[in-house]
Amino acid sequence: MKNRPEIPAGVYAPRPSRQESKADSTTNVARSIIEAEAKARDAKTAKLRALRLAQEAVSEPVAPAKRPARKAAAK
Template sequence: MKSMLEPGIFKPTPSRGEAKSDATTRLAREIMSGEANARIAKTERLRAARLAQEVAEPAVPPVAKKTRGKRAK
């Protein structure tokens, strides 16, 4: 015998407002997910370019700043 709480038997139908809200939420999440994926891809691309540049160019040691002597009071 089948249970009365079996999924798929009694599917609640959302109201028009709920359906529109769900569609808006889904679309907003898709947009945010796409933007996040684009940001991650850009970060990876820039990181790879920076590492390639660091390998191609030798590191220049920083120039020491001249220090001023102590002031006499």
């Protein structure tokens, strides 16, 4: 046999099978959808929080309602 030079790692990367590439694309799409939903949820939460804080600053503080006393159970 001939003495061949060593091939650097990563030069000839193995190609993924058809199923693996399809699974990878599905995973990437699902992750992008989940990230978009999370960004939208965070934006909505920030918007609602800002509105609530603005409303609390304008309105008067409300004292918590007292609970009526419980009656003793009859035997």
